[in-house]
Amino acid sequence: MKGIASVCCFVSLLLLASAEEEEDKEVLTSILRDRSHIEETLRLASEEPSSDYTAALQKLRKIYHSSIKPMEQAYKYNELRQHEISDGEIMSKPMVLFLGPWSVGKSSMINYLLGLQDTPYQLYTGAEPTTSEFTVIMHGEKIRSIEGIVMAADSSRSFSPLEKFGQNFLEKLVGIEMPHKLLERVTFVDTPGIIENRKQQERGYPFNDVCQWFIDRADLIFVVFDPTKLDVGMELEMLFRQLKGRESQIRIILNKADSLATQDLMRVYGALFWSLAPLINVTEPPRVYVSSFWPYDYAPDTSRELFKREEISLLEDLNQVIENRLENKIAFIRQHGIRVRIHGLLVDRYVQTFKDKMSFFSDPELVFQEIVDDPDKFYIFKSILAKTNVSKFDLPNRDAYRDFFGINPVSSFKQLSSQCSYMGGCLLDKIERAITNELPGLLSSISSGKNPTLSSCEATGCGEKPKNRYRRH
Incomplete structure (x- = not known):
């Protein structure tokens, strides 16, 4: 009986300690980070010169239709390259693509940039693999969700070519429209996390081919990593092979950096480069941003100023892509x-x-x-x-x-x-x-x-x- 009482006492202490830890965590995550620097860096308050931009796109569209497309059709170029340019793609906004293993913070980063945290419209996040769809977040007059079959059927959008990947994929494609100043200038694409122990056939659609379609059209590609998930498997190797030739668009993000002490973070940073070196054969490696891209305050006793500077640097990078979108x-x-x-x-x-x-x-x-x-x-x-x-x-x-x-x-x-x-x-x-x-x-x-x-x-x-x-x- 004494032994049973001791075990019960020990379990009670563990539960009490766990409850206190969860309470401390809730207090920490209840403190939202100031987002004013996002609007300042991205200049969301400034007016968009929409008339000039639209006129230039219309001129570009005319040049394409009158001078390039006739030869494209006469010699069936699309059957060689499998890349047909639609009017929707010409008129579309810059696309920012989020790639990486599961549960590294891709969806949380989008929630943070758009200020969706604790709203009914935030992207679902969690410690387990949560995103199983390709989610396209774009601008609209009102907040609504669009099924993949509708997105692919509407030729005014730039996603109609996705029909070729089959109905199984279209069921895994979701569009979200919302009125937001940032989405007037850019479109975000959240992708399912890479799970190394899952075969591509288990997804029910050609995952790598779909990724390649988005990679070919992305203006900026964020490859996000978690300090605890730096292992490189077959699916991640395949992804980096698909990124060949797009090195100028790639940005590496070491997310959740405030979860480690400074010394441990330095070791993880080196380990990340060591893991990716065989996959990126370029003289100048992609830019790596080290921070915690989510809405809550940084953990105490971490490099807050460094993380803030890295975040502003990433926002400036994003803003550069937005400003150069027409060029x-x-x-x-x-x-x-x-x-x-x-x-x-x-x-x-x-x-x-x-x-x-x-x-x-x-x-x-x-x-x-x-x-x-x-x-x-x-x-x-x-x-x-x-x-x-x-x-x-x-x-x-x-x-x-x-x-x-x-x-x-x-x-x-x-x-x-x-x-x-x-x-x-x-x-x-x-x-x-x-x-x-x-x-x-x-x-x-x-x-x-x-x-x-x-x-x-x-x-x-x-x-x-x-x-x-x-x-x-």
Whole structure:
């Protein structure tokens, strides 16, 4: 009986200590952090020059539709790159993507930036894996939730291409609209946490392919880590392979830094670099921000001033992306135009070589198979390098054209010399004029502060208004 009484007494003491610890934790987390520096750094109180911004986007949209898209469609570029640019993507706001393992504070960081903590609209957070959906937080006139199937069906948005990932994924896609000054300038995307012991097939949709879709369109990518979750597994390695070539957009965040003593934090910081070094093969590593990005006050006896400076530095980084959003959009469309032009020149060269090799007694399939199997023998790619504005580093993988022409017969394409009309001009001339003159000119007008002039047709969009297939008209 004495033994049982001792055990009961010990359990009671443990419960009492746990209750006191929880009470202390509640007192600590009840103190909300001052958020005034967020509005000051992001300049949320300033007026947005929406008219100039909209006019420039309309001008960019017109250049794309009149000069780049015709060649894109004529030579089926989308079937090679699987990246079709919609009007919604051109007119969309900058996208900030949050990636990382589960329960590292991605959702809490979004709640903090938007001031959603302790409101009915905050993103759900917890110690266990809580986010199982891709959540898109965007601006709207009123607060509402939008199902993924509706987001993908509405062509006025930039998410309609997500339909190709299937219905299972669309059930895991959620949109949240709310009136917020920050969301007038940027869109946040919260992603499911990486769980290393879970196979991709268990998610029911191609998780890595969906991540790649968002990575390709993100203006800023926050990869968030917890000091207690620095292990690198197969899924995280795959994620960093997908980030290759996007190093300038990546920012590493070591979150929950106030949960460690200063000496332990230094060790974790070094361990994080040691874990990521094999995955990021660049001379200059991405910027790493060390702080605790959540609404509550920092833990006592921690580097509060350092964490505050790191937070302001991250906000300035975010603000830079917002302010440069138009320049980045123009540069992206120009880069896309360069790739489309190279693709058109390559297809034209394949078609010309095929016609030169063909004779009355030749087998068309055997002739073209020889060309596709060994393009260097016929100087396909080397001849393109002789063209102006083409770098050898911009040339696509030659093996991709074996699959491309396997689906699209060479006889279905015309040569560039015949892709001209009296009223519309030549496809090659139009895309070269856009790359060389029109897009750089638009960029210069923005840099100099001039408002791009729009004709009445450009101002109204001149085209069919995007429709929602799930809405009655």
